[in-house]
Amino acid sequence: MKVFKKILIWLFIGVLNAFLLWAIILLFTLANYGLGVVISVFLVITDWAIFSPKAYPYRYTLPALFFLFILTIYPIYYTIDTAFTNYGTGHLFTRTNAIDTLLTDSSYYYEPENPKTLDFKVFVRYDEQYKPTEDFVLLLYDQEDMYLAEKPLMRQLDSKGNLIYAESDMVKVQNDRVVKEGATYEIIRPSGSVSQAGGDSIIAIEKNGSVRYTYFYSPIDSTTSSNSSYYNSVLRQNYLKSLVLMHGTTNFRLSSSHVFRKFSEAYRVYDTLVKVIIDGEREIYKTVVVNTLTNKELVEKDAAFWDYNESGNLYRLIGYKSYVGLDNFSKIIKDPRVSGPFLKIFGWTFLYAALSVLFTFIIGLAFALILNDNRLKGRIVYRTLLIIPWAIPAFISVLVWRNGFFNETYGIINRFILGNIGVKPVKWLNDPFWAKVAVLIVNTWLGFPYMMTITLGSLQSIPEDLYEASVIDGASRWKQFTKITFPLLMVAVAPLLVMSFAFNFNNFTNIYLLTGGGPAMAGTNTPAGSTDILISYVYKLAFEGSHGQDFGFASAISILIFGIIAIFSYFNFKFSGSFEEVSR
């Protein structure tokens, strides 16, 4: 039993190591060095923790460590790394991917002058229930010849399973027979009909005398049009769309100039070439892309490939991700269309966080003072009811506020409350000022229960005798509050206020769901809005498609947020004594 257990453990360690090593190798070949290094470090720590008795305590932390490494440490590296790149719309691929696209994408194929074209018929094998399967052969023909092509074995798919590239050989049919790598295909016609090119009468093709492919579809044969949906949604989508048929040195593709009803000769426009560049004494091998029609090398500048058009001007083909140094940061300072909105957002973020803390604290404190009396009946009930805005998930409350209350046409604030006192409808979401007011109202509503709860806790820990002593000294209520309650309260609550500030600084949900950061600012080329805070601005830069994505710039701003939060955290830990807690 013990031996078995031991074997099991060793097996587990072995598998783990093998898996991680495999992952590391794969990551390095995929050129994801950041994650590769992180996993390597993790592997070293793991093996050290497992094999060194001194590292025994670390064994407990390994699973947690794994996720911390990948989801905390690596993201920090990733964010910093991305901040120095142009990663974003137009620069989404790596250079290798961009070259791949140039080589395989169907828009980069050309048909020569007077190309040879072939009509085609699809023959499909049916299953037992007479449903068509994806097993098929193609019969291609022109006036003179007939060719046969098997279902492509070599297929390249992208991550979503869409076909990028497929290829298959095309063999000439002679005497209604084709022999190909051991398989024999025989063309079957009804008896009495004559063999002829085009093969109008062919009803099936038999493979090795046993597998039967039945005539299924031809784009020029209207009698098969009832099968067109299967052809278009399955066969063409999964095989024929990007299929290259090779016959000697000639290549055929489904031709767009024939509305995809014929195969036509087609060749790639771009090809790669390895060039030797002599840099001093070293020889550098560099892959360059060449236009095979003009025999000109593509120009690479601004992290993109450029080709020459007929008039000799450069035009952009495809961009790729590359390092741009401090561009993203200098943009914040130098580009007036970026810096103006950025400074506004920066200022509003602080104002928003500060006002949120202020309002929630004042209201929370007021309620706490009212409720902080043991003789008040039903105080638990009141407290519970007042906590509810905090208990409802924020995204629900914000959506309710946005949809039911602040909606400019239907919302009940404009319709029932302002309508009844005769005030004109307020543009809650489309006026920069009122949108800010709306955001603050909602955030105050969401946040005051938290403040009430923590101040209530702190108030109860203030000793009664202080008040008794002050009463003897003749202090008024107000004096008691300003001289005893408030100072003692602040000692306990100040760090929490700082924390709350930091939280609101990043309070994405409220802003995003309520106003979407809007209304949009004028005169900017970034998706900046009047109520955007930094984090929602980052989100919009990175993920809101309408303006194009700009991960690089978004990451640069994220780094700024990191810095600001770090400063606040430092002060907070200093105030709250969390550092001492660590060394306990």
Place this chain on the structure above:
Amino acid sequence: MAMIEKKNYWLRHIILIICVILILFPLVWLITTSIRRDNAAFSPKLFSSRVTLNNYKDLIIQKPNIPEVVNKLTAISSYLGEYSDLTIETASEKSTKLLGDLEAYFMATNKNLDDIEKTYMEIFSLYETQYKDQFYREMNAIREDDHNKFDQELKNIINIAKELGIEVQFSNLQQLIKQYFAQREKIIYSLKISNLEKTGDYYIDTVNVLLQIPLNTSVWKVKTYRRWISEEPEAEIIGEEILALGDLWKDIENEMDRLRKDISIQVTSLYGEALQKISDTENRINTIDTQISQILSQQNNLKQINQKIYTRLVAISDIFIMEKERVESAYSIFKKQDLRDIQGKEPLLGEDKFLYETVQKLSIIIPEVYNNLKSIDEFIQSGFVDTLDFYSDVYTFLNDNFTKIYEIKDTTAVSPVYKAIKTSTMKMSVSIDELVPLSQEYSNNTKELASLGLKLTSLREEKNILEAHLSELKKEYEELTYNISKIESIPKLLVLLEASSQEITDNFQATNYATFMQSKYYPYYIPERNRYIVMNWYNNLVESKSKFDAGREKLIALQNNIQKNIDIYKNDLEHYLSINYGGNVTTITPLAEMQTFYNTQYGVASADISRAGRIVSDLADRTSYGELKKMLRNIDKDLYLLQQDWSVKIRKPFMKWLLNSILVAGLVAVLTVFMTSIAAYPFSRMRFVGREQGLYFLLIIQMFPGVMFMIAIYGILKFMGDSFGVLGLDTMAGLIFAYMGGVAYNMWLFKGYYDTIPDSLEESAMIDGATRFQTFWRIVLPLSLPIIAVVLILTFMNTFNEFVIARIILQSETNYTYAVGLQTFSTGPYETEWGLFTAASLLGAVPMVILFLSMQKWIIGGLTQGSVKG
């Protein structure tokens, strides 16, 4: 002292209750809206008494209703989408079941329709037998109230008139009106006792016309009366009486006019001057307004012309300015020449002659243009004025001395400059002819514009003064004009007074009375909106019933049409199903017909039914008799249920979203607890290198919420999905993976709890030979069940409530979590679907609120320890 304390508490309770109501109002709104039957976003009412749980049913059960069943049948018959893998047998099974559902719906619809019909009938019979008298009593009470009000109003106005010194002699008019109403009464009575066909259109029309005020018989005479007597000759006697009544009304109106004139004569003699002043001022302001607008259009016109001229002039001036330098240097050389002793000679032909002429022309034109433009700012700015000034010197000089210069033009000193001046002058001469008229016009226009501007300012000033004056005057005489206009409408008040003294005895009188009172005939009486509802009650009920009848008829016709096709389809179900089997696309006509019938006919039927429902629900709200109210409510409810079965509904995979959320949150919670409970152990029990640093690290890390890493997390998952095909974007696994980053805070919680468990237990176990891990697993962990539960629930809640990461990672609607899905309920076309939205919100909010309140102690405890969860 005790008293004061007590009072104080009352105040506190009141304040607290008000605050709680205000603060929880969104929640109240959420709950009430989620159970509303009407469309809250368009309703004028904040709350509604028409309650239903249908919104919840639509979210949770999503039982396909009639249009959906029809669509499903079609989808099955063509093996589309989710049905693409069905065999003929299963397809037939499914279709049979759906057809059965459809027929069940039809049965229910028929039963529902019958029930509604029955209830309507009951209401009618109840009204006739029991409630009619009560209704009329109610109506007459209102009428009497009106009468007293009008009486009072009349007295007030007469008093005011007296105060103002205006005498209103209305007794004559009052007499006439009384007479009118008495006669009307008589006619109605004779109509009632006559043998005329009382349900005929002519009769009804006549009664309605008769009850209208003001009475206008001319249309009635042509459209109704003539035809009526041809059908029922005995109507003639009454008809003539009605026409006589029409004449009487004309007399009344004449008398009214007379009275009004009388009043206005008195007013003019008493207050004419003051009122004249106001109207004069108003007239004056109007004139000024027209003048201002005339000037503005003139200005505009001139500005446009000038703009055109300006561009021309600028083009010309560019040539002049460009040549200036050359001319300048030439000029300075010319001036240096000693010309005194030279005998001039005139050029006779060719270029030089032309040059001479041009110079002569220029010497005249340029000073003129200079004069025109010298005070115009645009050209001073552009330097054109200076240039012209300079040129006028040059060309005067050249003109004066041209013959002499011409004489010496071939000397070495002069030759180049002569040539230069020749080319420059020729260049400028091209556009020279335009220059004078253009500059003339431009300068004239500019002057005109300036004078217009002056005029405009003075006019505006005058207008402001007048307006101020007018508002003062108006304020002064506001009350007066108001009172006078009230006095002037005494005649109309008299009609109201008399009309309200006529007892209401039948439905015609009731509805016409209500219409008249709401018609603002007497402009100072504006009744509240619902005052006369009881008068229209019966009529509304009849209208609702007739709408229902129409809708019912259409619905049954539609149902029959569909049923016919069902029968055809059902008979040969298997055959129809095999037609499209195997990738064929043929339209199955019976099914297509069903869809067409539904699409073309249901909308019309639904419009009638909705209208009937709306009227009934309004009636129910305003009926004070419990029995009737309940029945009306029942009709309303049945009509609503009927529409629920028939109308196209909005469907979202809401339960899938909830399940996704629960699945993700549950798994994340379990995995997190597993990982962190183990990982926190050494930090509590063992001393090792890096322990302190590790704790610092955790403390700092938990300050950075996951939102900040959103780009990185997106990047990682995109990379994983693209390269490995696992944990990619838009997958549940990817989302769970992304959520696993929040371990730091929980490790702190565990560590804190382990610290409170005494070491001695473990030590004794270790003495007994247990390994370190065994003691942890067997002793510490079981003792930590409370914190395990806490972390489990807190992590569950936090994950359930997370929005941003899920929003980024999940892309297809079926993969959404609850948080992301809920957002789609509040945007775009769903913005006004408040019923579904609020119900969906509550379904998520209520369990979370309960969890939160039960975990209060821990959440608050964690917070006050100084850590905030993002």
